[in-house]
Amino acid sequence: MTALLEVEDLGMTFPGPRGALRRQAGVRAVDGVSFEVRPGETLGLVGESGCGKSTTGRMLVRLLDPTAGRVSFQGRDITRTGQRELRPLRSKLQMIFQDPFASLNPRQTVQQIIAAPLRAQGGSAQTIHREVRELISLVGLAPEHLERYPHQFSGGQAQRIGIARALATRPELVVADEPVSALDVSIQAQIVGLLERLQRELGVAYVFIAHDLAVVRHISHRVAVMYLGRIVEIGDRQEVYGSPAHPYTRALLSAVPLPDPAAERARERIVLLGDPPSPSSPPSGCTFHPRCPKAQELCRTEPPLLQITGPGTTRQAACHFPEV
Amino acid sequence: MTLLEVTDLAVEFDTAEGAVRAVKGIDFTVERGRTLGIVGESGSGKSVTSLAVMGLHRGAEVTGSVRFDGTELIGAPEETVRRLRGRRIAMVFQDALTALHPYFTIGDQIAETYREHHGGSRKTAWARAVEVLGDVGIPGPARRAGEYPHQFSGGMRQRAMIALALSCEPDLIIADEPTTALDVTVQAQVLELLTRLQRERGLGLVIITHDLGVIARVADEVLVMYGGSAAEQAPADSLFTAPRHPYTRGLLDSLPRLDAPEGDPLRAIPGSPPSLLAPPPGCAFHPRCPVYAERKSPLCTADRPLLRVVDEGRRSACVLDEVNA
Numbered sequence: 001m002t003a004l005l006e007v008e009d010l011g012m013t014f015p016g017p018r019g020a021l022r023r024q025a026g027v028r029a030v031d032g033v034s035f036e037v038r039p040g041e042t043l044g045l046v047g048e049s050g051c052g053k054s055t056t057g058r059m060l061v062r063l064l065d066p067t068a069g070r071v072s073f074q075g076r077d078i079t080r081t082g083q084r085e086l087r088p089l090r091s092k093l094q095m096i097f098q099d100p101f102a103s104l105n106p107r108q109t110v111q112q113i114i115a116a117p118l119r120a121q122g123g124s125a126q127t128i129h130r131e132v133r134e135l136i137s138l139v140g141l142a143p144e145h146l147e148r149y150p151h152q153f154s155g156g157q158a159q160r161i162g163i164a165r166a167l168a169t170r171p172e173l174v175v176a177d178e179p180v181s182a183l184d185v186s187i188q189a190q191i192v193g194l195l196e197r198l199q200r201e202l203g204v205a206y207v208f209i210a211h212d213l214a215v216v217r218h219i220s221h222r223v224a225v226m227y228l229g230r231i232v233e234i235g236d237r238q239e240v241y242g243s244p245a246h247p248y249t250r251a252l253l254s255a256v257p258l259p260d261p262a263a264e265r266a267r268e269r270i271v272l273l274g275d276p277p278s279p280s281s282p283p284s285g286c287t288f289h290p291r292c293p294k295a296q297e298l299c300r301t302e303p304p305l306l307q308i309t310g311p312g313t314t315r316q317a318a319c320h321f322p323e324v
Numbered sequence: 325m326t327l328l329e330v331t332d333l334a335v336e337f338d339t340a341e342g343a344v345r346a347v348k349g350i351d352f353t354v355e356r357g358r359t360l361g362i363v364g365e366s367g368s369g370k371s372v373t374s375l376a377v378m379g380l381h382r383g384a385e386v387t388g389s390v391r392f393d394g395t396e397l398i399g400a401p402e403e404t405v406r407r408l409r410g411r412r413i414a415m416v417f418q419d420a421l422t423a424l425h426p427y428f429t430i431g432d433q434i435a436e437t438y439r440e441h442h443g444g445s446r447k448t449a450w451a452r453a454v455e456v457l458g459d460v461g462i463p464g465p466a467r468r469a470g471e472y473p474h475q476f477s478g479g480m481r482q483r484a485m486i487a488l489a490l491s492c493e494p495d496l497i498i499a500d501e502p503t504t505a506l507d508v509t510v511q512a513q514v515l516e517l518l519t520r521l522q523r524e525r526g527l528g529l530v531i532i533t534h535d536l537g538v539i540a541r542v543a544d545e546v547l548v549m550y551g552g553s554a555a556e557q558a559p560a561d562s563l564f565t566a567p568r569h570p571y572t573r574g575l576l577d578s579l580p581r582l583d584a585p586e587g588d589p590l591r592a593i594p595g596s597p598p599s600l601l602a603p604p605p606g607c608a609f610h611p612r613c614p615v616y617a618e619r620k621s622p623l624c625t626a627d628r629p630l631l632r633v634v635d636e637g638r639r640s641a642c643v644l645d646e647v648n649a
Contacts, residue, residue, distance in 0.1 A: 049507055185534065186574065186578050189593070192590055211508070213582060217580065218580040218590065256508055257512075257535070257541040258583050259539075259564060259579055275507075276507065276509075
């Protein structure tokens with residue numbers, strides 16, 4: 001199957017602060033990221049704060065302009081496309097945000113919010129009205145909600161409105177940036193279930209960005225693990241979670257507390273030392289080496305390449321000494 | 325003597341839209357060397373409970389009883405509460421950046437707290453600050469004590485706040501979402517630290533969180549709260565293996581977990597948590613409860629159910645529990 005979205009060697013360097021004489025070195029938030037998303041599938045993008053997952057997501061929909069690399073959508077390079085030419089593509093490429101209230105205009109009714117992308121596309125008032133009513137019930141809300149304002153909704157309901165707006169133009173791909181992390185557990189499950197159902201019914205593909213490894217495991221077909229702006233491991237969900245190859249993926253998974261006290265007591269944990277380093281001064285060689293339990297001399301000097309970890313797999317890891 | 329004994333604690337706030345009963349009569353105990361986990365979603369009253377126990381509930385009306393090592397705190401003179409707070413009961417908050425003062429060095433803040441409760445010279449207090457910073461695993465504590473909160477990373481700040489809590493050798497630590505703002509690898513470090521300190525020093529520990537995984541890792545005993553009331557209380561092992569209250573079951577079923585079989589669906593709880601301004605009559609959970617949906621028992625909508633013993637060491641606030649079990 002051909003890819004819906006292709007990302008090649010994507011990079012984002014934010015300019016550094018102005019110094020006394022010249023600008024200080026920039027911060028490389030994303031560096032050499034490549035992956036593809038096939039139609040109708042979910043790619044999970046997971047990592048800790050500052051790993052560049054949100055920056056990557058924003059570049060995919062061109063909310064940020066990449067400083068390096070290429071993004072192709074449906075075979076077309078959209079990396080440097082002007083905003084005007086981008087407009088027809090926008091309807092196929094949508095985004096859902098973490099904070100539903102911040103992303104909904106408080107002065108607009110739900111009707112106006114969901115109708116906005118449809119209006120931008122053109123179409124009669126009557127068609128738009130009908131489609132908005134379809135969308136609102138698609139996401140599990142009632143038509144009487146259309147006349148209300150965002151503040152009259154709970155967090156979970158507001159996220160449903162954000163989803164309805166994102167789906168209004170029948171997108172092929174939705175980039176969802178931490179769409180459930182601000183929600184309570186019982187509501188989180190509702191939204192995850194809704195996203196899964198919509199994927200089955202509409203065949204939409206997701207790039208699902210989150211720090212919660214359990215949610216990502218649940219919703220994704222394939223998973224990319226990021227650390228300090230780079231993908232350190234990418235592959236099918238079963239492989240990445242079942243037999244992680246990169247020491248960081250292993251440590252990350254072992255750090256997640258399981259809701260099972262007996263399993264927690266029996267579990268062997270890889271406790272990493274220290275905090276993730278700052279992207280403004282990344283370590284040499286493999287950027288994970290200062291925290292890595294397996295680090296050797298080579299790791300301090302040579303940055304590892306992302307490569308397939310063995311025969312009979314498509315999973316790739318960026319490690320000199322992967323677990324296989 | 326029981327270290328902390330909370331009986332029929334209720335907290336009410338006056339708001340522009342009317343009175344809000346944030347906590348409606350809950351009780352629990354914490355013994356030395358034990359960890360109580362209080363778990364609930366937003367609006368469940370879990371954080372308000374901890375603030376009320378600490379006497380930090382400005383403007384709220386608090387009733388019931390909070391006995392710390394035999395001393396009643398509700399209605400006690402402010403001076404009594406103030407002397408215990410910080411000295412024998414310490415608190416760790418979610419956001420270390422707001423809990424620590426930005427203008428003073430970490431060492432100064434710990435030394436100041438120590439002197440407030442123990443007196444002694446500045447030099448002794450500073451030495452104590454450096455000592456506790458070392459205890460919580462901050463490398464180069466003598467140097468780091470002279471730094472400001474913004475110079476610390478998130479994980480290090482949380483360690484510094486734990487050091488601050490430990491500086492007066494408290495008997496009880498109340499930690500409100502202590503790891504929620506941290507990345508998972510750093511969370512693992514901080515939880516390890518809290519449980520090690522608790523074991524070594526025989527502290528009573530109350531951890532308030534929305535994260536059932538954190539509860540499973542650290543708690544001996546668990547109190548599940550919903551809509552300002554206690555839904556269930558049980559030893560951690562039995563709560564997770566055989567939850568009794570329909571809300572606890574629903575919460576566990578809706579949780580995506582790393583140890584779930586492939587393709588296991590999430591079973592979400594329908595609806596939303598109750599409004600505290602207009603709570604539903606009877607059991608706060610009944611509008612979302614699958615058992616009520618099936619049986620429509622009038623018991624569920626009559627009175628607010630209280631925790632009752634349903635098994636050895638276990639209590640549940642479901643009026644239909646006998647039928648369920």
